[in-house]
Amino acid sequence: MDWHKRIIVDPKILVGKPVIKGTRLAVDFVVELLAQGWSEAEVLRNYPGLQPEDIRACLNYASEVLQTEKVYPMTSVPV
Secondary structure, eight states: OOOTTEEEEOOOSSGOEEEETTTTHHHHHHHHHTTTTTTHHHHHHHHHTOHHHHHHHHHHHHHHHHHHHHOOOOOOOOO
């Protein structure tokens, strides 16, 4: 799924957090609901403006961002 059609980043909306297009629902908010154990049906019932594709777009966005994340080991500095 191409999340680019459903997720936008606009500095005028939620200070530039990624949101579902046409809403003020942040991607991290939706992912957090799912992480807390909410089912897709519960999310859709509580946020009737959303479509199942919006939830999948949030997960795809999160996946893509995490795939690009890099971790660099810190070296200790002698004191």
